[in-house]
Amino acid sequence: MSYALSIDGITKAYGTVRAVSEINLRIAPGERVALIGASGSGKSTLIRLSSGLLTADSGEVKVFGDAIQSGGKLTRDARRIRRRIGLIFQKFNLVNRLSVTTNVLVGALGRVSPLRGTFGFYCRADRDAAYSALEQVGIEKHAHKRAEALSGGQQQRAAIARTLVQRARIVIADEPIASLDPKSARRVMDLLSELNRTQGITLLVSLHQVDYARAYFDRIVAMRGGEIVFDGPAAKLTPDFLTELYGASAEELILPGQFEAAQAPHTPMRMENPAELARALN
Amino acid sequence: MTTVTTNGSTAGMNSHGMPERSIIGILVRTAGLAVAVAVLVWAWHSAEMNPGQLVQDAGNMATLGKDFLRPDFTEWEFYAAGILETFAIAIWGTLLAVIFGIPLALLASANIAPAWVTFPVRRFMDMLRAINELVFALIFIAAVGLGPFAGVLALFIHTTGVIAKLFSEAVEAIDPGPVEGIRGTGATKLQEIVYGVIPQVLPLWISFALYRFESNVRSATVIGIVGGGGIGMTFNETMRSFQYPQAAAILVIVVVAVSLLDIISQRIRAKFI
Ligand SMILES: Nc1ncnc2c1ncn2[C@@H]1O[C@H](COP(=O)(O)OP(=O)(O)O)[C@@H](O)[C@H]1O
Ligand SMILES: [Mg+2]
Numbered sequence: 001m002s003y004a005l006s007i008d009g010i011t012k013a014y015g016t017v018r019a020v021s022e023i024n025l026r027i028a029p030g031e032r033v034a035l036i037g038a039s040g041s042g043k044s045t046l047i048r049l050s051s052g053l054l055t056a057d058s059g060e061v062k063v064f065g066d067a068i069q070s071g072g073k074l075t076r077d078a079r080r081i082r083r084r085i086g087l088i089f090q091k092f093n094l095v096n097r098l099s100v101t102t103n104v105l106v107g108a109l110g111r112v113s114p115l116r117g118t119f120g121f122y123c124r125a126d127r128d129a130a131y132s133a134l135e136q137v138g139i140e141k142h143a144h145k146r147a148e149a150l151s152g153g154q155q156q157r158a159a160i161a162r163t164l165v166q167r168a169r170i171v172i173a174d175e176p177i178a179s180l181d182p183k184s185a186r187r188v189m190d191l192l193s194e195l196n197r198t199q200g201i202t203l204l205v206s207l208h209q210v211d212y213a214r215a216y217f218d219r220i221v222a223m224r225g226g227e228i229v230f231d232g233p234a235a236k237l238t239p240d241f242l243t244e245l246y247g248a249s250a251e252e253l254i255l256p257g258q259f260e261a262a263q264a265p266h267t268p269m270r271m272e273n274p275a276e277l278a279r280a281l282n
Numbered sequence: 283m284t285t286v287t288t289n290g291s292t293a294g295m296n297s298h299g300m301p302e303r304s305i306i307g308i309l310v311r312t313a314g315l316a317v318a319v320a321v322l323v324w325a326w327h328s329a330e331m332n333p334g335q336l337v338q339d340a341g342n343m344a345t346l347g348k349d350f351l352r353p354d355f356t357e358w359e360f361y362a363a364g365i366l367e368t369f370a371i372a373i374w375g376t377l378l379a380v381i382f383g384i385p386l387a388l389l390a391s392a393n394i395a396p397a398w399v400t401f402p403v404r405r406f407m408d409m410l411r412a413i414n415e416l417v418f419a420l421i422f423i424a425a426v427g428l429g430p431f432a433g434v435l436a437l438f439i440h441t442t443g444v445i446a447k448l449f450s451e452a453v454e455a456i457d458p459g460p461v462e463g464i465r466g467t468g469a470t471k472l473q474e475i476v477y478g479v480i481p482q483v484l485p486l487w488i489s490f491a492l493y494r495f496e497s498n499v500r501s502a503t504v505i506g507i508v509g510g511g512g513i514g515m516t517f518n519e520t521m522r523s524f525q526y527p528q529a530a531a532i533l534v535i536v537v538v539a540v541s542l543l544d545i546i547s548q549r550i551r552a553k554f555i
Contacts, residue, residue, distance in 0.1 A: 110468030
């Protein structure tokens with residue numbers, strides 16, 4: 001059996017800053033893994049390396065057994081292998097001026113012939129797939145709107161629909177809920193874990209706050225200074241242990257934040273921005 | 283209040299009543315002034331400046347002025363055909379420039395192409411832009427003969443350089459996020475451009491293209507004067523045969539047509555920004 005994602009000795013430096021340093025990580029198909037760490041700990045870099053959006057200085061990344069990058073270079077098959085990865089970003093990264101449907105159909109590009117895809121001649125089956133993906137994430141009503149007309153939570157769900165059309169076997173998400181209000185954040189997390197449970201899609205999700213990680217994930221990988229400092233079951237990651245790992249910056253991760261606020265029936269504080277929330281709570 | 287803030291800096295000067303000056307400073311200034319005067323005198327002679335001629339030829343000027351004040355529109359259909367031809371020259375000159383300018387613009391953008399591609403492409407674009415349309419017009423008249431086609435080619439070549447630069451600047455200013463989103467699905471480079479780049483820059487591109495079209499109509503008029511077809515050519519013919527009232531009518535038509543076009547084009551452009 002090959003791993004869904006297998007990272008071997010990957011290193012990436014920016015000048016003298018080692019953003020990611022000699023990291024090894026293996027994720028089995030169907031696993032749910034949260035990647036946590038204070039800002040600047042290297043989560044985004046690791047995620048970009050995993051998807052081949054960034055090339056490493058050294059090391060290898062394999063996705064379902066095939067190398068996407070190796071020894072600092074993308075492999076010849078990188079583009080084909082990328083199709084297996086559904087990427088989700090903090091800022092959604094949809095094309096604002098295109099319709100939601102078109103954005104979602106982009107997921108089919110890797111599959112249809114380059115010529116047809118480039119000129120937008122999608123077949124009936126692809127269009128149906130796009131529509132049912134939109135239904136699945138619950139935004140089919142907005143199919144014909146421009147992406148920019150949707151709320152943040154809806155845009156993130158459209159991005160997830162794109163990974164469904166792509167038939168991605170692993171979803172790698174970089175802080176997918178950091179720009180969302182607590183309610184939308186929960187909705188997006190619920191959706192991702194539902195896809196994991198019902199379709200066996202592997203999840204690797206970086207999160208800024210540990211309460212979400214504990215609620216939705218079995219396994220947590222914690223980073224600090226470009227290295228993995230913890231890799232184990234969510235239950236083991238107690239606040240005390242976090243303080244041990246991160247010292248003062250643990251506070252950033254264990255803030256009694258959005259998560260509890262979202263669970264409360266009436267939230268007294270509804271802020272879009274986690275940073276604002278953090279400031280308010282200090 | 284201002285006196286308080288400027289006090290510090292002016293204090294040094296005030297003790298002498300003037301800023302301090304060294305002998306060298308005075309010499310440099312005097313030399314600079316002398317050079318400036320010399321240049322002006324030389325340029326006066328070189329340009330054969332002769333205000334006397336305006337007085338001497340006052341009679342001529344008066345007839346010219348009188349004739350121009352009585353524009354003669356009897357042949358307006360002929361002029362209308364001329365202005366339409368000028369528009370046609372501008373339309374094709376601009377359209378060809380857009381068609382060829384788009385790939386150049388993409389190849390000149392640092393976020394699309396590697397440096398070894400952007401560098402030569404940019405130099406090539408600079409070359410196209412550095413040479414005025416009129417110069418290209420004279421070249422193409424020599425190549426394909428007098429007439430509107432030479433005008434189209436002249437506008438096309440120069441405008442391609444301009445459009446490519448403007449378009450490329452728009453491309454370099456895009457948000458890279460959506461493009462990465464598309465790259466992440468396993469799309470090809472061309473698909474990244476079609477789905478991620480073009481939708482972001484299209485409104486600006488349309489606006490730039492319309493703006494260039496406006497200015498190309500003006501340029502096409504001038505190009506006509508040197509033989510590149512259109513209303514400019516008609517204007518030149520009337521001037522050379524001393525038909526000043528007819529020439530005046532043409533000018534009126536040009537001003538009205540260009541103003542109308544500018545207004546319409548501005549309206550359209552406003553919609554896209
Ligand atoms: N493009 C870049 N140029 C220079 N330094 C970078 C760049 N991207 C990330 N870094 C540095 O690498 C480290 C890890 O950053 P990042 O992976 O973004 O962390 P995280 O996502 O956990 O906040 C930080 O010190 C950051 O400053
Ligand atoms: Mg990050």
